[in-house]
Amino acid sequence: MGLLDRVKQSQTVPPVPGTDGAPTATLPGTASPYAAATAIPAAKPSAATAATAPAAPTLSQRAGASGGELTPAFTAAKVQIHAKLIEKFADQIDSSNKMGVREKIFELADEYFRATAMTMTKTDKERLVDSVLDDVLGLGPLEALLADPSITEIMANHPKQIYVEKSGEPTLSAVTFESERQMRQVIDRIVSLVGRRVDESTPICDARLKDGSRVNVVIPPIALKGPCLTIRKFSKDKWGPADIVNRFRTSSPEIMTFLRSCVRARMNVLVSGGTGSGKTTLLNILSTFIPETERLITCEDAAELQLQQPHWIQLESRPPNVEGKGAIPIRELVKSCLRMRPDRIIVGECRGGEALDMLQAMNTGHDGSMSTIHANNPKECLVRLETLVLQAGQDLPSRAIRETIGSAIHLIVQQSRLRGGVRRIVSVAEIVGIKDGEVQYQELFTFKQVGVSAEGKAVGFHTATGLLPMRMEHLRSEGEDVPEQLFKPAQQPAPDKLY
Ligand SMILES: Nc1ncnc2c1ncn2[C@@H]1O[C@H](COP(=O)(O)OP(=O)(O)OP(=O)(O)O)[C@@H](O)[C@H]1O
Numbered sequence: 001m002g003l004l005d006r007v008k009q010s011q012t013v014p015p016v017p018g019t020d021g022a023p024t025a026t027l028p029g030t031a032s033p034y035a036a037a038t039a040i041p042a043a044k045p046s047a048a049t050a051a052t053a054p055a056a057p058t059l060s061q062r063a064g065a066s067g068g069e070l071t072p073a074f075t076a077a078k079v080q081i082h083a084k085l086i087e088k089f090a091d092q093i094d095s096s097n098k099m100g101v102r103e104k105i106f107e108l109a110d111e112y113f114r115a116t117a118m119t120m121t122k123t124d125k126e127r128l129v130d131s132v133l134d135d136v137l138g139l140g141p142l143e144a145l146l147a148d149p150s151i152t153e154i155m156a157n158h159p160k161q162i163y164v165e166k167s168g169e170p171t172l173s174a175v176t177f178e179s180e181r182q183m184r185q186v187i188d189r190i191v192s193l194v195g196r197r198v199d200e201s202t203p204i205c206d207a208r209l210k211d212g213s214r215v216n217v218v219i220p221p222i223a224l225k226g227p228c229l230t231i232r233k234f235s236k237d238k239w240g241p242a243d244i245v246n247r248f249r250t251s252s253p254e255i256m257t258f259l260r261s262c263v264r265a266r267m268n269v270l271v272s273g274g275t276g277s278g279k280t281t282l283l284n285i286l287s288t289f290i291p292e293t294e295r296l297i298t299c300e301d302a303a304e305l306q307l308q309q310p311h312w313i314q315l316e317s318r319p320p321n322v323e324g325k326g327a328i329p330i331r332e333l334v335k336s337c338l339r340m341r342p343d344r345i346i347v348g349e350c351r352g353g354e355a356l357d358m359l360q361a362m363n364t365g366h367d368g369s370m371s372t373i374h375a376n377n378p379k380e381c382l383v384r385l386e387t388l389v390l391q392a393g394q395d396l397p398s399r400a401i402r403e404t405i406g407s408a409i410h411l412i413v414q415q416s417r418l419r420g421g422v423r424r425i426v427s428v429a430e431i432v433g434i435k436d437g438e439v440q441y442q443e444l445f446t447f448k449q450v451g452v453s454a455e456g457k458a459v460g461f462h463t464a465t466g467l468l469p470m471r472m473e474h475l476r477s478e479g480e481d482v483p484e485q486l487f488k489p490a491q492q493p494a495p496d497k498l499y
């Protein structure tokens, strides 16, 4: 789509809600001994920094001091200013010069106010100008949601209904697209940026925004109510192990210490969980424990992983082109990276036959590899893995598949999104071998949910089960200091200490 077409995109201002854009509240009682006790460096930007210094204007800031209700006069002004911009400057608009375009819109707004004798507060004028700018160069109504740091996910079910996730909970946003046409234009703009396309013949598409946010698009005839868009916003505030332990209480200090040793001792780890439970986030965090000297290759459908190590190669699969040719599925990536001499392979998510290639890689000298998988508990995770291996179409007997799984996978970390949107590691299970043709595992840690808080959030505590890891010797031989104390079951804490 040419710039002129983009500029000409029809627009009016969607209603912008007067949401508070408040930073996520810090969890009570989060003072954890984790950082001090385990000496894992705290994640770079702290929660507090993120909360007090938002990088971009929040939705409420954008909505202006007057609260965000849009009048017909505001909408009319926007339409007129946009039209004038096309009429006067269409061939001079340089998309790389955002401030320059903004200045032009400002001038046109002044002209419009003079001609119509209209008055507007300074904040509303800024909002008007930003709104035109968003339509001309950006992603229209989505820009305000993308700029709000308290929003982590944007789910447009159809042009007139957009849900957003804040603090783990989905809520209906007052922002809507003006029309199906406007939403399709925004979608086309997003997918074309990564060289993809979406139309009736290929109505499903995965893409990425410039900032790394993951996008999924489904349009009619598959989506019955109109185009459907889901954006998992890329978190600028990079979370580290200390955030997961102290800020979100997703893991206990003991679990994180054990996982750090497992990753450093090159155990093969599978992060299992339901959709949006935080698997990719946890995989990113676990990857921070990998030594800097190792050569790492990540294979993903939509690149989301952000490794810190310098020796990192990032591969992304490719969908077929217009003629249905040229697809490079994730399986190909996993196979080909075996020839690239990696120390570890990290597969963003196993959802097909690549599971077999990954298991084989794990069994052939790429210890320390990791991936994520959709499953609700460790047992289901093993069943799902078996099903995925069958999808590789090699007609392997069940027994052979289970043996491969039993020797390739060492640890399953189960994460769940519990009531109220809280994410918890609910189980850490160690694979201990095969018995009677079944993969056996033992649970080392678990989360005991004991109730629901007044705010409707699940509360409980993490505890070890009392079992010692079978690979204790291995961990120690790799130089990991794993005190047996970590595996001592915890007493249920007092009600005010539950989380
Ligand atoms: N430990 C956590 N505590 C609170 N929120 C979290 C945590 N981990 C992830 N999130 C939030 O949950 C959302 C989903 O995270 P993530 O992408 O890691 O999930 P996922 O399980 O990989 O999802 P999918 O199944 O869609 O790939 C993100 O918006 C992230 O901000």
Ligand SMILES: [Mg+2]
Pocket: 279, 280, 281, 349, 372
């Ligand atoms: Mg994921």
